[in-house]
Amino acid sequence: MSDVIFGRLRALLGTTGVERDSQGLPRAAPDSPDALSLVCRLAHEEGWKIRVEGRATWLPSDAPADLVVSTRGMEEVVSVSPADLVATVQAGAPLEVLRRRLADNGMWLALDPPGRPERSIGSVVATATAGPLRHGFGPVRDHVLGCSVATGDGRLVNAGGRVVKNVAGYDLTKLQVGGFGGFGIIAEVHLRLRALPRADVTLLARGARDALTSGARDVVAADLLPATLELLSPALAAEPDWVLATRFVGTETAVQADVRRLSSSADLSWQQLPADRTAAFWSTVARGTLGGPVTLRLGVLSDGLDEAIDLLAHDLDEGLVSAGAGQGMIRWTGDAPLERLRGLRRAAASREIPMTLERAPWVIRRALGHFGAYREGVGKIVGRLRGTFDPGQCLNVALEGADNG
Amino acid sequence: MNQSLLASLSRIVGRQWVRHRRAELATYAMDGLPTHESTPGVVVMPSNPEQVREIVRLLHLVGVPFVARGAGTGLSGGALADSDAVLIGLTRMNRILEVDPVHRRAVVQPGVVNARLSDAVLPLGLYYVPDPSSQAACTVGGNVAENAGGPHCLKYGVTTNHIVALEVVLPDGSTARLGSDQGEPWGPDLVGLFVGSEGMFGIATQITVRLERIPESVRTMLADFSTVRAASEAVSAIIAAGIVPAALEMMDRACVAAVEASIYAAGYPTDAAAVLLVELDGQTDAVEAEAGVVLQILRGCGARDVRSASTPDDRARLWQGRKKAFGAMGRIAPDLAVQDAVVPRSVLPAIMDQIEGIRRHYDLTISNVFHAGDGNLHPNISFDRRDPAVAARVRAACRDIMAACVAVGGSITGEHGVGNDKLDYMPWIFDSETLAAMRAVRRAFDPAELANPGKVVPVHACREWTAVRSTRQ
Numbered sequence: 051m052s053d054v055i056f057g058r059l060r061a062l063l064g065t066t067g068v069e070r071d072s073q074g075l076p077r078a079a080p081d082s083p084d085a086l087s088l089v090c091r092l093a094h095e096e097g098w099k100i101r102v103e104g105r106a107t108w109l110p111s112d113a114p115a116d117l118v119v120s121t122r123g124m125e126e127v128v129s130v131s132p133a134d135l136v137a138t139v140q141a142g143a144p145l146e147v148l149r150r151r152l153a154d155n156g157m158w159l160a161l162d163p164p165g166r167p168e169r170s171i172g173s174v175v176a177t178a179t180a181g182p183l184r185h186g187f188g189p190v191r192d193h194v195l196g197c198s199v200a201t202g203d204g205r206l207v208n209a210g211g212r213v214v215k216n217v218a219g220y221d222l223t224k225l226q227v228g229g230f231g232g233f234g235i236i237a238e239v240h241l242r243l244r245a246l247p248r249a250d251v252t253l254l255a256r257g258a259r260d261a262l263t264s265g266a267r268d269v270v271a272a273d274l275l276p277a278t279l280e281l282l283s284p285a286l287a288a289e290p291d292w293v294l295a296t297r298f299v300g301t302e303t304a305v306q307a308d309v310r311r312l313s314s315s316a317d318l319s320w321q322q323l324p325a326d327r328t329a330a331f332w333s334t335v336a337r338g339t340l341g342g343p344v345t346l347r348l349g350v351l352s353d354g355l356d357e358a359i360d361l362l363a364h365d366l367d368e369g370l371v372s373a374g375a376g377q378g379m380i381r382w383t384g385d386a387p388l389e390r391l392r393g394l395r396r397a398a399a400s401r402e403i404p405m406t407l408e409r410a411p412w413v414i415r416r417a418l419g420h421f422g423a424y425r426e427g428v429g430k431i432v433g434r435l436r437g438t439f440d441p442g443q444c445l446n447v448a449l450e451g452a453d454n455g
Numbered sequence: 456m457n458q459s460l461l462a463s464l465s466r467i468v469g470r471q472w473v474r475h476r477r478a479e480l481a482t483y484a485m486d487g488l489p490t491h492e493s494t495p496g497v498v499v500m501p502s503n504p505e506q507v508r509e510i511v512r513l514l515h516l517v518g519v520p521f522v523a524r525g526a527g528t529g530l531s532g533g534a535l536a537d538s539d540a541v542l543i544g545l546t547r548m549n550r551i552l553e554v555d556p557v558h559r560r561a562v563v564q565p566g567v568v569n570a571r572l573s574d575a576v577l578p579l580g581l582y583y584v585p586d587p588s589s590q591a592a593c594t595v596g597g598n599v600a601e602n603a604g605g606p607h608c609l610k611y612g613v614t615t616n617h618i619v620a621l622e623v624v625l626p627d628g629s630t631a632r633l634g635s636d637q638g639e640p641w642g643p644d645l646v647g648l649f650v651g652s653e654g655m656f657g658i659a660t661q662i663t664v665r666l667e668r669i670p671e672s673v674r675t676m677l678a679d680f681s682t683v684r685a686a687s688e689a690v691s692a693i694i695a696a697g698i699v700p701a702a703l704e705m706m707d708r709a710c711v712a713a714v715e716a717s718i719y720a721a722g723y724p725t726d727a728a729a730v731l732l733v734e735l736d737g738q739t740d741a742v743e744a745e746a747g748v749v750l751q752i753l754r755g756c757g758a759r760d761v762r763s764a765s766t767p768d769d770r771a772r773l774w775q776g777r778k779k780a781f782g783a784m785g786r787i788a789p790d791l792a793v794q795d796a797v798v799p800r801s802v803l804p805a806i807m808d809q810i811e812g813i814r815r816h817y818d819l820t821i822s823n824v825f826h827a828g829d830g831n832l833h834p835n836i837s838f839d840r841r842d843p844a845v846a847a848r849v850r851a852a853c854r855d856i857m858a859a860c861v862a863v864g865g866s867i868t869g870e871h872g873v874g875n876d877k878l879d880y881m882p883w884i885f886d887s888e889t890l891a892a893m894r895a896v897r898r899a900f901d902p903a904e905l906a907n908p909g910k911v912v913p914v915h916a917c918r919e920w921t922a923v924r925s926t927r928q
Contacts, residue, residue, distance in 0.1 A: 133691055133801035134830075156695070178644075189638075191647055192616060205920075207892040211884065213797040215613065215829040215869040217602045217651050218877075218884055219911060220893045224615075224647025228640070245697040273671045273738050300741075301697055301748055307740030349639020351558045378637055404641045421642040427623070427631025428642055434899035435643070438892075438920070449642070 052076060055098060055117050062088055071111065071118050075101070079123030079142075083198050083206055083237035089119055090235065091204025094442045100202070101446055102231040104142060104170035108177065110343070112412040113446045119235060121172045127151045128238065135243040136195065136212050141172025141236045157243045160187035160277070162332060164339030164372070164381065172236045178228030179347075179408055181336060182295065185376050186277035191227045193242050199226055199234035202440025212240045225435065228406075230420050232447040233439040247299035251309055252278075252328045255294045255318035262294040263355050265316035266375030269296065270352070272315035274308060281355070283371035286338045286383075294318065294375060295335075297328075341370050342384040344391065345408040348398055350378045358403060365394040381408070388414050392453065395422050412448075419451020456496035456541070460517065464499045464541070467509045472547070474498040483542055486529040487589065488876060489790040489840055490850065495522065495536035500544040504624065504660035507543065511658065512628025514541055520905045521626075523654045525566060525597030528589040530793050531874030533601065533653050533910055540908070543658065545596050551575050552661070559666040560619065560636055565596020565659050572664070581666040584611040587870070588781055599659050602651030604870030606702040606777070607734075609828040611667065613870065615650040622661035623649065626901035636663055648896070653872050654907040656900035670736035673701070674746045675770040678758035679727035683707060684804040686729035689756035690827045691800055693733065696752060698745050702734040703828030704777055707807070710784075710822040710835075714776040717783035721776030727759065731827065732777055734770075780824040781835070787820055788837035792849050796857055798865035800830040809859045810834050817852040819845075831869035832860070858883070873911045882916040891917040 056076040059068040063080055071077045080086040093100050093116070101115035105122050121142035128138040132155045139148055146167035152159060162181035163174045173179075175197065178190045187193070196210020209222035225233050255262060259281070266279055278297040287293040298308045313320055323331055339345055350358040355373055362371065362382050369384030386394075391407075391414060398405045399422070407420045424432060432449070456475060465473045474480060475497045484494045501507045514521050522536035523543050536542040549566035556579045563572060569590040573582040586605035587593055593603070599621070604613040611617075620634035634646035649656050680686040686705055693700065706714070711723045711730055723730050733749055735742050746763070753761050764770045776783070784791050798806050807823065810832075814821040820837040834856055840846045857867050857880050867873070867880040881890060893912045898904065 131799065131801065132695070134799040135694065136799070188612070188616065191644060192612065201892075205888050205892070208886060208889045209892075211866050212864055213799060213830060213866050213869075215604060215608070215797050215826070215831045216866040217613075217870055217872055218866045218868050219873065219881060219890075220655075220896055221602070221615070221647055221651050222889075222892060222896060224644045225896070227644060227647075229643050233643070244699075245695050247697055273668060275737060301745060303744030303747070304737075304741040307738070307744055311738055311740065347639070349635055349637035351637055353557060379639060402635070404635050404637070404639045406639070423641075425632040425641045427625060427629055428633065428645060431625075431631065431645065431899055432642060434902075435896065438895040438899055 051116065058092060059089065059117065062092060067123060075115065075118050077118040077120055079120045081123040083124070083200065086119070086124070086235060086237050087200040087204045087206045090200045090202060090444070093117065093444050094203040097442060098444065099446045100444050102235050104173035105144060105168055107166045107169045108173050109409050110411055114412070115446050121170060121235065121237070124237060130155050130157065132156055135245065136214065137241045137243055138212065138238060139171050139241060140238050142170050144168040145171060145174065152243060153246055156246050158246045159193065159241055160244050161190060161193055162336060164336050164345065166337060166340065167333065171239060175227055175239055176229060176231050176236055177408055182278035182280035182372065182374065184379060185279045185374050186275060191224060194223055194227050194239055195242050196240040197223050197226050197236050198238040199236050201234040202444045203442055207234065210240060214242055230447050230449060231445060232436055232449045249302045249305035250297070250299045250328065251305055252295060252297045252323040252331060253309065253312065253320040254323060255320050256289060256291040257318070259292045259359065260356055262292050262318070263375055265318040266294055268316035269312065270376050272311065274311055274315060276308065279374065279376040281373040281375045282335060283368055285368070286335060286370040286372055288334065335372060338370055339372065339381065339383045344386055344410040344414065345381060345383040347406050347408055348380045349404045350380060352376060352378045354378065355380065361397060365397060366390055388417055391418055399423065415448040415451065417452050419448050419454055421449055422451065423454045460519065461497060463513055464497065464510065467513070468499055468501050468506050472500040483524065483527065486527045486532060486534045488530045488532055488792065490792055490846070491532035491535060491876060493535040493537055495540055495542035496538045498542045498544055500547050502547045504622065507624050507658055507660050508628055508630065510543060511624050511626060515627045515903065515905060518903065518905070520908045522907045523600070523658045525594030526568070526592045528593040529597060529601060529874065530795065530871040531868065531876040533872050533874030533907070535875065546594065548660070554579065556581060558636065560663055561666055562661060562663050563595050565594060565599070565662060567595045569593050569595055569598060576666055580669050582669055583664055584608070584617055584667050585614045588778065595662055595664065596659055599650050599662055600652065600654045601870070601872040604826070604831065606704050606826060609703055609826065610699045610701045615647055617665045618646055618650055618662060619665055620663035621646055621649060621659045623657045623659050625657040626903065626906040653874065653911050655897050655911060657906060672739040672742040672765070673734060673736045673770060674742050674763065674765045675773045676733045676746065676749060676753070676761055676763045677773045678731045678733070678753040678761045679724045680729045680731065680758055681727070683729045683807045685757040686731045687803040687827065689731060689753050689758065690803065692752045692756055693749055694800070694828065696748055698748060700733050700828065701736045702732065704732040705825055705827035706730045706777065706780060707823040709820070710780055710824045713787055713822055714780055714783045717786050719775055719779035719783050721772060723776050724760070732773065777824065784822055784835055784837055788839055790838050790840045792836040792838065792853060794834045794836065794853055794856060795868050795871035796832050796860040796865055797869040798830045798832065798860050798863050802863045803827065803830060806832065806859060806863060810856055813852050813855045817848040819848060819852055829869070830865070875910055878913045881913050887916055887918040891920045895920045
């Protein structure tokens with residue numbers, strides 16, 4: 051079977067677009083949205099199961115499938131417009147390549163997702179994994195103006211547009227951001243950018259967790275608007291204590307004003323990171339999230355942060371924690387057996403805390419699902435949407451998981 | 456509308472809240488756009504979510520389409536219903552159910568007036584950001600349906616960025632709870648999908664919004680320019696400097712003339728080709744620092760004069776003309792076609808030239824007042840719809856303006872929605888496959904297509920998609 055699929059794919063894409071992955075599965079890496087669409091259509095017609103893959107740096111490549119469809123062949127930064135602060139990028143483009151290209155043009159994508167620098171932009175969008183910059187610049191959805199998506203049956207849908215304000219038609223882009231590939235494979239994204247900040251300063255406060263969360267509340271109350279206000283566990287920050295990391299970006303004078311204000315706003319001792327260590331610090335935090343096989347996020351309200359982190363420590367372990375002290379989103383990475391994760395999701399749900407499984411081995415994803423149980427009335431809508439975007443159920447994505455039917 | 460349905464609706468809401476006489480229905484025959492008119496078969500006005508559920512369940516059972524309507528201030532014909540449809544007026548559901556100052560959230564019913572929400576939370580030092588020009592009348596429910604914007608959405612985002620959770624009555628009468636107070640969804644981002652769906656996915660009966668702290672300091676600057684091009688260049692230069700103002704608004708000469716000739720005169724220079732309003736907010740030191748940079752940019756781009764204000768009264772004076780621009784245009788002619796399109800910011804000067812060319816070609820009065828920071832244009836055509844020839848020229852001019860915006864990579868609407876006004880333009884920016892996907896998504900919420908039929912997606916232009924088969928419920 052595998053040889054047949056391999057041959058059919060090569061007939062479709064040519065020899066360079068198809069190889070075998072480390073497990074011997076045929077891996078198609080189409081080089082354009084149209085080619086991606088053709089691969090999906092073929093899989094749909096033949097009833098083949100697809101494992102969706104970016105550059106294979108985030109989700110483990112372990113979903114059972116007949117073939118892998120990777121976006122790594124689509125890595126072009128199609129266009130950048132410094133005057134309009136928008137870019138169109140193919141889904142497989144590595145983040146670090148995109149960042150360099152944007153910086154060369156005086157632009158900046160205000161997203162600092164967890165993971166490796168070569169992670170694909172498509173992966174970030176599909177999993178909606180925002181990093182600490184979420185505090186100042188919002189979740190991933192706020193940065194995506196539109197996208198092209200190949201559905202499970204090979205239709206190409208072009209959602210949204212390239213302008214920064216747009217309400218024409220339904221906002222199909224929102225379904226794809228954080229849809230984990232369950233509603234199609236993202237081929238191309240249109241991104242909202244910002245001017246490269248003239249000043250970029252990071253300050254750290256160290257200490258006991260509750261003192262830092264209290265200090266973070268003071269920062270919020272003082273009307274300061276840092277780009278990040280992130281609480282990092284000792285293991286993630288590679289420090290003996292918990293760390294509260296604030297980052298200010300903007301014009302030189304405005305950042306200086308913010309920094310002056312910060313020192314008087316909370317009863318914390320702030321230490322400014324030397325400019326040449328700032329990038330390395332945030333890169334360590336981003337990469338640190340890969341320090342265990344499971345990453346999950348909890349959506350909590352800001353004053354529930356301590357309780358939710360206690361819950362994590364009790365049900366799993368303190369692990370590698372990165373928490374938005376102002377916004378409330380908590381990301382945990384570590385190693386935990388299925389039963390404990392299942393227990394955590396139950397405990398979180400009983401406290402009205404949504405838990406999204408961001409990455410985990412297939413056995414856990416399959417059982418728990420990325421999302422778990424839906425709220426009232428949502429399951430039937432999601433079921434119909436999946437039926438719409440993947441009528442043949444070719445995309446092997448565990449949105450709900452076996453636990454949830 | 457048949458008597459048995461009227462009786463059933465009356466049983467749900469009480470007879471006085473069912474309107475079916477011709478004179479009563481005339482009130483609902485238009486929204487804020489004077490170019491479209493349609494009289495609903497009946498209007499029913501529920502007072503609580505349970506009544507909405509009962510009404511929708513009944514209509515689903517008998518297969519009668521319905522249209523949800525807030526204050527009727529929409530500008531795309533989206534809240535108009537045909538004579539075979541029931542219009543569900545939501546203005547009685549106007550309670551602010553909960554305000555949580557700690558987490559900066561409010562839970563409101565759909566009929567709450569936008570400005571009233573901000574007024575209610577003002578004593579707590581909070582406000583609701585999206586501020587469409589109609590905010591004194593429009594409802595939060597309508598804002599959700601249209602994904603409404605406003606001048607202050609440049610920095611803080613449009614409605615979709617301020618809604619965290621929704622309780623929704625689906626078109627079959629069942630309930631769905633979307634999103635969470637935290638803003639993290641319990642699944643795919645259905646709140647994001649629902650906001651801006653123009654009443655075609657169901658009716659939001661409870662809306663949880665994000666509130667923001669009133670900024671410590673606000674500085675408003677008004678600059679006037681000899682050319683629209685120079686003002687547009689100033690807009691781009693401010694953004695390129697890494698400054699994102701709370702608002703960045705432009706008015707052209709015709710708009711300024713209309714304002715200054717009205718009771719809303721704000722002292723704008725009538726000889727200027729364009730006037731730019733820049734508002735910065737945040738903590739005091741940072742605002743002052745950025746104001747200095749903006750001032751330099753404005754002067755560097757050729758501003759003839761820059762006025763600056765930081766007290767609420769002085770700022771209100773500078774804003775008065777902008778806020779009341781649409782009212783001022785009402786003096787020019789009996790009707791005003793408020794158009795809405797978006798272009799990449801970099802082409803603002805060129806597109807303004809084109810709009811001027813279209814104005815001359817059709818011999819119309821067009822005033823431009825728009826959100827320059829995000830390229831969201833509002834060419835407003837003053838006319839008298841009683842003159843069919845003029846009305847035809849207005850329609851043709853609107854079409855040409857849209858075509859010009861689309862040709863430079865823009866969109867047919869930035870904040871007013873498609874409704875029935877812009878159905879014909881949808882195939883200009885979306886291919887048949889994408890339109891079909893939209894229709895299929897609508898069917899996921901509303902398989903019978905009873906909610907606000909005939910809007911947003913031109914069905915004739917959709918490629919056929921396989922009927923939705925829910926195999927994974």
